[in-house]
Amino acid sequence: xxxxxxxxxxxxxxxxxxxxxxxxxxxxxxxxxxxxxxxxxxxxxxxxxxxxxxxxxxxxxxxxxxxxxxxxxxxxxxxxxxxxxxxxxxxxxxxxxxxxxxxxxxxxxxx
Amino acid sequence: xxxxxxxxxxxxxxxxxxxxxxxxxxxxxxxxxxxxxxxxxxxxxxxxxxxxxxxxxxxxxxxxxxxxxxxxxxxxxxxxxxxxxxxxxxxxxxxxxxxxxxxxxxxxxxxxxxxxx
Numbered sequence: 001x002x003x004x005x006x007x008x009x010x011x012x013x014x015x016x017x018x019x020x021x022x023x024x025x026x027x028x029x030x031x032x033x034x035x036x037x038x039x040x041x042x043x044x045x046x047x048x049x050x051x052x053x054x055x056x057x058x059x060x061x062x063x064x065x066x067x068x069x070x071x072x073x074x075x076x077x078x079x080x081x082x083x084x085x086x087x088x089x090x091x092x093x094x095x096x097x098x099x100x101x102x103x104x105x106x107x108x109x110x111x
Numbered sequence: 112x113x114x115x116x117x118x119x120x121x122x123x124x125x126x127x128x129x130x131x132x133x134x135x136x137x138x139x140x141x142x143x144x145x146x147x148x149x150x151x152x153x154x155x156x157x158x159x160x161x162x163x164x165x166x167x168x169x170x171x172x173x174x175x176x177x178x179x180x181x182x183x184x185x186x187x188x189x190x191x192x193x194x195x196x197x198x199x200x201x202x203x204x205x206x207x208x209x210x211x212x213x214x215x216x217x218x219x220x221x222x223x224x225x226x227x228x
Contacts, residue, residue, distance in 0.1 A: 004153075008151070042221070043202060043219035043220060043221055043222055044154065044202075044219050045219070046216050046217065087153050087154075089153075097167070097209070098156065098167065098169075099144075099156050101153030101154050101155070102153050103151065103152050103153045104151075104152075104153055
């Protein structure tokens, strides 16, 4: 089993819809979590950190479920420009702060 | 403010040849990372530097890969000799100090796309 797993997609979603996807992690000692966005042939860029209490940034909501060991990303009122691959990152302090990346979930917003 | 700079952007070489990539992090960023990313996969950490010290190189294939950050600023990543399976995008990233956190964002360069023939 991979340490960090994501559904590769693609998720084909009509513009304006709400879409959510999860990222599961296997190391219960994981302490920091992030969502990154990567456009085709571009570098990853930080979308948002994931806090224990959950956090929201505009149309984006990130949540952490420690009991079930997953993080989620919810996008409301999706825009064409949201089309990208969304990567989750998990950091475990017991691995010398090793950064473990998921393979990403591809999202395609259709007009 | 300039972002993370990498060169070259693209490199095509024949197998068994050496290749080197260069990275200039954001000014003032003490931590520098080299990643490898294959198509359809997430980045895989190769090495992390704190200033000039390699604090995590556990994933670096040391038989053919080497890296240096002599003055704690620029860094080079070298492969010698390159193999067909080394074809990938090599990403450099930097952050202020230490591992990424809610207060310590990691910024990526545009990457070097390596093709080994």
